[in-house]
Amino acid sequence: QVIDNTYFINVLEDFKLSTQHGDLKVINNIYEPEVLLRIDKFQFTTAITNILENAVKYGVEKTVITVSSSIVNGEYLIEIRDNGVGISERNQKLIFEKFYRVSEGNVHDVKGLGLGLYYTYQIIKAHNGSIKIESELNKGTTFIIKIPVK
Ligand code: ATP
Ligand code: MG
Numbered sequence: 001q002v003i004d005n006t007y008f009i010n011v012l013e014d015f016k017l018s019t020q021h022g023d024l025k026v027i028n029n030i031y032e033p034e035v036l037l038r039i040d041k042f043q044f045t046t047a048i049t050n051i052l053e054n055a056v057k058y059g060v061e062k063t064v065i066t067v068s069s070s071i072v073n074g075e076y077l078i079e080i081r082d083n084g085v086g087i088s089e090r091n092q093k094l095i096f097e098k099f100y101r102v103s104e105g106n107v108h109d110v111k112g113l114g115l116g117l118y119y120t121y122q123i124i125k126a127h128n129g130s131i132k133i134e135s136e137l138n139k140g141t142t143f144i145i146k147i148p149v150k
Helices: 005-018 041-057 105-109 116-126
Strands: 002-004 025-028 036-038 064-072 075-082 130-136 140-148
Touching (some): 041 064, 041 075
16 A cells, blocks of 8 residues: 555544543644655554554653654654653663563553554564654653655
8 A cells, every 4th residue: 555644644633533632732743745655554553553552651641742754865754752751771672572561660550561562663664664762761752763755
């Protein structure tokens, strides 16, 4: 399947509509509507939604999610930033592993299987893309995804 940036915006809108968090804002800074990606729609949606769900799950009282997309060096660049609890440097290396969950801090009260980011990572990798994180404890987390444009 081939998707464009409009599809990405729809994924964000769907998430916004389905989420119950009134204090959640998805801010779009999208300015490349013609971007084309060769990617399975369901897999793409799963990869993005897993990250957005985490931003809510591991958020703070007033969680703001900022999402942007652009084209950099022939790649589709998606950045998903939250101002939640953040991830320690040690855990940043581990969260894409199967079943890995952070056990310290107040995060262990939140339920999950530790599979969401594992799947996200596998999906992005299968499309020759890359995913990395920048995070600081008690400040927030940014997921940076790059996928080659068709
Ligand atoms: P699942 O997604 O399978 O329901 P999960 O959310 O625990 O369970 P992942 O989505 O793979 O699993 O995330 C792994 C761990 O990374 C989480 O348990 C959480 O501790 C940490 N994490 C993920 N996203 C964030 C985030 N935005 N802010 C802070 N911590 C995060
Ligand atoms: Mg998750």
